Amino acid sequence: MDLNTVLDVRDARRREPWRPGDAWLGGGTYLFSEPQPHLRRLVDLGRMGWVPIQQLPDGSVEIAATCTIAQLSRFGRKSSAVAAPLIEQCCRAFLASFKIWNMATVGGNLCNGLPAGPMISLTAALDGECLLHAQDGSLRRVKAADFVIGAGKKDLREGELLRSVTLPARALAGRTAFRQASLYGLGRSGALIIGTLDPMDGSMAVTITAATVRPFRLWFPLPVDRGELSAAIDAAVGDADWFDDIHGLPEWRRHMTYRYAEEIRRELTQLPQDGVR
Template structure:
């Protein structure tokens, strides 16, 4: 879609692009959402792709993902053999409401900052205990837990001019066993629910992440695998107002699917039938 209110595109922003932020600006990375709807309040686009941020940096402490990393780069990344959570990255990329062609421009940071309930990069990074590095226009930096970033449907903790710079996923989370379940009305459709369970090697703990069915991510942590009744009670404790409603499902439908798939994840991890 043409954005006919735009009067300027900054192709070579400052290394700290927020320093020049002004009302009417928008960050431009892949632009897959930005150019899909009218943006009448915008006057200037600041193109982040020219900053040359490293898309993926793997190290002893874990994985750093640059905010401008494309979904294509993430999908094709070769993970170390001991990062047993690696297959979850491909599954999350495949959960996009888009064809593979869009992956060449869509970015990890864009999906996170859009903050839709069904954002698969939100699911992935919350499930793997990531932290986000945020840059403010005054030059300050802060780090927030991925779980705390999204606050509601299309809502997050970013202030005016603040930018997501990178995502850090710790090595211990990348070495966990994982199990996931996702439901969508069509193969390339938006997720109605997307759940991920992770388990530390050599333990019976469970970290269950619930997304898409709720307006913000929900994380349930258990020191040991719960029985079916305890898991169901924990899911019942999710506030009614957090369940999401849109054409892909009612709150009751999403709650039902979440309980069903959570029990499948519990059984899978209990049996050790994971990658």
């Protein structure tokens, strides 16, 4: 879609002062998908030269905001990390076209802040940390689970830039379990629940996304039973936190969340199967 209110496109390397009507341009798959009448200038990150994905000396993985979904998918398929399959599962949760797959970026998905954003799900579940750059050069770090604060809302100040997300080595070494629900075969996620098992202390975290307006990451020391899991979700997620749009009613999203959370609990703790909520 043409953005007929945009008058200029600038290279982000020039570090020009931020002004009203500016927007960072990564892959552009969202920016060019619908009218943006408030925009006047795009600041293009395409030539920043950031390494898409790199393994850090401590075993953690840093993902640049400009890393595309295709690049992340290739990394996940080659990685030997125990949690590597989760990367591909979340990439496939896009159900995207070839064009989106190769242009959409990890940073763009996070900064859109949409409940169904699978990069939000991935980075929140693996205890990721966002690195934010302000216009004055100062840096700020925010947990990925806390970065999105509502549907389309994020903890990002005027002119601030998401530089990267770092996934800690400890999270990448743990077992994971993934569940996704959509109303139809190639539909947007109505509930995306991820469980992770800490390789050091055996604790479990359950991360709720897509069903809720923001991510909820719940931590449990093992063993945890079904009642404790349900009670924790009840306490954390209020009635207003369940998302409501054409892709699923809040009641259905809530039902699928409890069901999948229980399945994940059983999978990660290797308990025998029986009825689930």
